[in-house]
Amino acid sequence: MGDSGTFWLPEQASTIASQVDGLFYFVTWVSAILFVGVVAAMLYFAYRYRRTHPSERPTPVKESKLLEISWIVVPTILVLLVFNWGFKTFIEMNVAPPDAYEIRAEAKKWSWLFTYPNGTQSDTLYVPEGQPVKMTMSSQDVIHSFFIPAFRVKHDVLPNRYSSVWFEATKTGTFDLFCTEYCGTGHSDMITQTKVVSQSEFDEWVESGGGAKDLPLPELGKRLYSQQGCQACHSIDGSSMVGPTWQNLYGKTGHEMEDGATVTADENYLREAILEPGAQIVAGYQNVMPASYSNLSERQLTALIAYMKELSTNEAPSGD
Amino acid sequence: MSTDASAAAVHAPEEGAHGEDENYLNHETGLWSWLTTRDHKRIGIMYCLSLAVVFFAAGMLAMAIRAELIAPGQTVMDADTYNQVFTMHGIMMVFLFLVPSIPAILGNFVLPLQIGAKDVAFPRLNLASWYVYMAGAIMTIVALVTGGVDTGWTFYTPYSSSTGGGILWMTAAIFVAGFASIFTGINFIVTIHKMRAPGMTWNRLPLFIWGLYATSIVQVLATPVIGITMLLLILEQSLGIGIFDPALGGDPILFQHFFWFYSHPAVYIMILPAFGILSELIATFSRQRIFGYRAIALSSVAISLLGFMVWGHHMFVSGQSAVSSIIFSLITYLIGIPSGIKVFNWVATMYKGSIWLQTPMLYALSFLFLFTIGGFTGIMVGVLAVDVHLHDTYYVVAHFHYVMMGGSVMALLGGMHYWWPKMTGKMYNETLGKIAVALIFIGFNLTFFTQFILGAQGMPRRYYDYVEKYAPLHELSTYGSWVLGLGLFLVLGYAIHSLYWGKKAPANPWAAATLEWTNVAALPDPHNFLRTPLVTRGPYDFHLADEVFGGGDGVGDGRAATAGTLEAPKPAPSAPEPQESH
């Protein structure tokens, strides 16, 4: 099973994992012993007392009160033990330490969006190693569920309220993050990754606005297009939605504005259109684009424009 | 005294001399006589045929699920189809197959015979139950035709209240089929209370009857709740009443509470009658008095009552309060104790018995093996902290297949083999029977044990596609399902074969000591008993059951002897004519 997991369980990568696994193995072993006892007795009796002649008439066995009481009492003790243990760990799982770092998770059909305290967003979950993290989660549509097997945590994500889950990652690496509440066609595609990185790396990543240092700019732009919600108003296939399409936008000359002016959609214009949407309104559209995009980082802006470039077959505007 | 012999003597004076004697199958013929019958035995047979079709269809859907999952990515169908397939598999298996299965087939057939009654208390209601069930089945087909259902068998809102397709028909079908279940439950409770033959005290009730009694309690108390839940869901879908849909101010968790308030007890509707069958099989094929009769009988009732207080264990990560989770978890464990009492008592019953490994007994032993695994893993998922990891993974899928397929269906198969001679008057082929058990047992474990590992490794359920690392185990599981399917087809094959070409069955081929074997002809009379039996001993008192052995020693097991060839019994001590049945 890849990684460094065991036969039964995947790799342990959170503080709670070893406790859950201890409990899992305890129950497994106690069950195995009782199970082997039951099956061995059954097989032994089936062999030892097998019928040798149709007319056999065994004498009735007398019931033994002691035996009957013992198999009531012993299991009762065992289950109370397990209950006590499972319940303590459960409480621990439910109460996040006060210093936990908070990340918002937004689930929708069929993607995850994580928002960090400084507004950075990503669809891959980044978490620092050795730091308790509390996820505050909600859903835009139906119920989803947040599950990271390596951390042994799971919680449903509901549409009408916030739910939360916390964990502290203990090793760096990449771990699967699944949606485990059935949510329709794309349920099994609602998979992403958890990247555990060192605290310093994490800080740098968040600071750089979800850096994704390794990602080529147009790629990042494409991702921002959906993450930042541009796709709600801008198409990339030429159709007009709430806002103008991005197809062949870049490099467009003689682009008409509401006030009659025409502009060339070069980098500077696009930059301004994003940061200050109200400055110039495109002819035929309302001034409804949110101004909140002004806090996009430099890198994010560049990435978005790089993406628009990819969507355009126009020549680069002269003087560029 | 040997009543099977006397019954046979009255009815079949010379074996083979002039064709068949009158029995419940041939005293009336023609489709109409079946469709209007009020004979509990015939209704049992009609249910049997209907449920076999449903099981077959739902099983084929299971094969489709496994085929799709043989490798990651799309293999035989697209995601939407897959979602409909597992939904219909779950719904049909649970609501249309396993919930009715044992009570409606074997309960109907055996219950009046075992307590010495001529029929169930309300024969017309019994027939109505079948019609209502069929109406539900037809509505299910309509649901399929009008766009299918893809919500999972749990119908969680708001997904179910916002998606289209045949969901209205499907929920209505479940609402309707619920009545069939209620009718059966009411009928059985009244029959057991009021229709027992003289001498059939509560302490002499066969354990199958106790199992059915406990089941009926759950059916009567739980089914109305799924009825109202489905009704509210229908209204939510059609009128948007806003009880469950958060977009309208409703609460989706409330739906889950409603749903599981029925559906957890429903799992005991599925397993309690299976426990009953198991007691019959273990006792008969061990020829031993059941160890701890009273404990087994009362633990069924205990389970049925406790079963109403644990529904929240399906919702540990749903957002219900931690306190409720803790309470639900505690009560969940308590159910393990009465279940354990049964398992241990069954094993103890084999001690110093005379164990006869015929096909039904092999099913019983498989049950013990598989149900114990299923039960222990139930305890595992009941552990709060561990369930957080295991919830909605294949571990849960494996758990419930071990209890439902490995438990209930195995018991049903065992029971079908056991009562087959009584129902059809024919013996099935013992060798093929044993081969089939082996195939089913091996195939089953291959299919589902792998899923425990998959689940523990984190493989979520209801996944059409999965990440690469789960591929080998999924592949193995699919191979297992082929072996399992082969075994089941073999059963179907020799069952049909035996109907036409099977050996004629004697009245008591297993040398069992309950009324349906000792006091009823090989093929039961339309009115079951020629004379109302007078019960003078317990159901498993083989040492007192001389009639089973044809007068004391010698032939048992009905192997050498067939009905009608046994020595005529010594005249029985005559009993006063029973007028009252209590």
Place this chain on the structure above:
Amino acid sequence: MATDTATAPATTETDHDHPAHLEHHFVSTEQQFDSAKLGMWLFLITEILLFAGMFVAYAVYRQWHPEAFLEASVTLDQFLGTVNTIVLLTSSLTVALSIHYIQKDEQSKSFWSLIATLALAGVFLVIKYFEYTAKFEHGIYPGALFDPHGAKYEPLANIPYVAQFFSIYFVMTGIHGVHVVVGMGIIAWIASRVYRGHFGSDYFTHVELTGLYWHLVDIIWIFLYPMLYLV
């Protein structure tokens, strides 16, 4: 397990002088009557559980949004609700009388008691009809269609969760209404059988069971009335 079979021929349907109403699988009239009665009680339990589901929904929402329930409930017509309660209680009395009379072989009185019950049930439904239409006129519908207007109802539009109250109101009274209609059908059928002289002091199972059912319909209303109208 029975080791014995009574040698004397026990009862089979071919036997001696059975009353005509005794079905073949029962041994005696008492057994048949007891069975029917137990069966009916079990059925009534399922009915209670069916409504219990709705009571739970009511309790939960009321707990969460007491203000909304208070505001919404005062718009219900208390007067008509009270009249209907009295009507139903009276009908319970008349149905009880019909059982009483049939036990004393007074078929005709029993018949007229049943007819009275039927009439009262009709009155109940007519009143209910007026209540419903008065609500519908002002846009008070269950669920998504909820759109209150008109002086009395206008303020409701601004209170969250009143729609839930009315959904529950319509669902509960609606399902109760269905039970009334079904009950009327049964009573009409039983009345006709009483009229034709099918029942008497020796055999009145159907009348008694119908009465039980009707009492249940009544009792459920007794719960609905304070919950919905009086809060």
